[in-house]
Amino acid sequence: DAKTTQPPSMDCAEGRAANLPCNHSTISGNEYVYWYRQIHSQGPQYIIHGLKNNETNEMASLIITEDRKSSTLILPHATLRDTAVYYCIAATSGNTPLVFGKGTRLSVIA
Amino acid sequence: NAGVMQNPRHLVRRRGQEARLRCSPMKGHSHVYWYRQLPEEGLKFMVYLQKENIIDESGMPKERFSAEFPKEGPSILRIQQVVRGDSAAYFCASSPDRVKGYTFGSGTRLTVV
Numbered sequence: 001d002a003k004t005t006q007p008p009s010m011d012c013a014e015g016r017a018a019n020l021p022c023n024h025s026t027i028s029g030n031e032y033v034y035w036y037r038q039i040h041s042q043g044p045q046y047i048i049h050g051l052k053n054n055e056t057n058e059m060a061s062l063i064i065t066e067d068r069k070s071s072t073l074i075l076p077h078a079t080l081r082d083t084a085v086y087y088c089i090a091a092t093s094g095n096t097p098l099v100f101g102k103g104t105r106l107s108v109i110a
Numbered sequence: 111n112a113g114v115m116q117n118p119r120h121l122v123r124r125r126g127q128e129a130r131l132r133c134s135p136m137k138g139h140s141h142v143y144w145y146r147q148l149p150e151e152g153l154k155f156m157v158y159l160q161k162e163n164i165i166d167e168s169g170m171p172k173e174r175f176s177a178e179f180p181k182e183g184p185s186i187l188r189i190q191q192v193v194r195g196d197s198a199a200y201f202c203a204s205s206p207d208r209v210k211g212y213t214f215g216s217g218t219r220l221t222v223v
Contacts, residue, residue: 034211043114043201044153046211097143097166098212100153 001099002027002090009105012082018075020104022088025069031092033064035073036100037084044087044100047073078108112136114204115184116215123192123222131187131218135204142185143203143212144177153201159185192222 005023012018024033035047048055048062050071055062061074075082087103115134123129135142144156158166159179170177174192179185189196199219203212 036211038153041199041217043214043216044203044212046213049211093207097155097158097169099155100145102152 001092001096002031004088004090004101006086006088006101006104008102009107011107011109012075012078014080014108014110015077018078018082018106018108020073020075020086020088020106021070022073023070024088024090027068027090028092029068031090033062033068033071034087034089034091034098035060035062036087036089036098037082038087038103039081039084047086078106080108080110082106083108114139114202114213114215116200116202116218118218119216121218121220123220125193125222126191129189129192129196129220131189131200131202131220132184133187133202133204133215134184135202136206136213139204139206139213141205141207142179143205144185144187145201145203147199147201147217149198156187189220192220194222196220197222 002024032049032051034049036044038044050062064071085103085105087100089098117132142159145153147153155169157170157177174190176188199217201217203214205212
């Protein structure tokens with residue numbers, strides 16, 4: 001699976017959009033981009049995933065660049081409850097399990 | 111539709127005892143994954159199972175650790191002769207297939223005293 005690079009930490013004001021970047025320059029054509037988050041000590045939570053096209057669900061939007069070498073997770077109106085570590089993972093749909101890196105620690109500030 | 115159920119939530123064992131951690135996947139999910147998270151560290155993959163089969167155990171320590179996912183019943187992660195270094199949060203996840211995202215349980219926090 002391709003390596004991903006994320007900033008270690010970010011701050012965001014409550015109510016503003018949080019834009020979390022992820023670089024995956026060696027991603028291959030059959031690898032998806034997955035986003036998860038882990039709120040302090042809880043089990044990780046699936047947010048969204050995509051292959052080529054931008055995706056949106058009730059939690060977030062995922063914007064993938066045309067060359068697929070990077071992506072951005074967007075939380076449109078961040079709340080204090082969105083404070084968490086966010087993980088970006090590039091992985092195929094085969095049997096290899098997801099590998100979690102260090103992620104980005106997002107702090108939403110009132 | 112209940113989520114992934116892990117029990118117990120907290121488990122205290124003395125050094126040398128055995129720990130058994132249980133995971134019931136979501137209904138209809140046939141893929142189960144176990145991860146370990148040491149204090150202040152990231153999630154580390156341990157083992158991937160489907161019903162009655164271990165698919166990938168590349169993250170499992172070679173000794174004392176074993177996992178199973180029987181035809182009936184929950185998946186079990188078993189740690190024999192626990193040591194203080196086994197103290198961690200153990201998370202189980204399930205998925206219906208590999209493409210869709212995992213659903214994680216709330217974890218079992220093992221403390222070895």
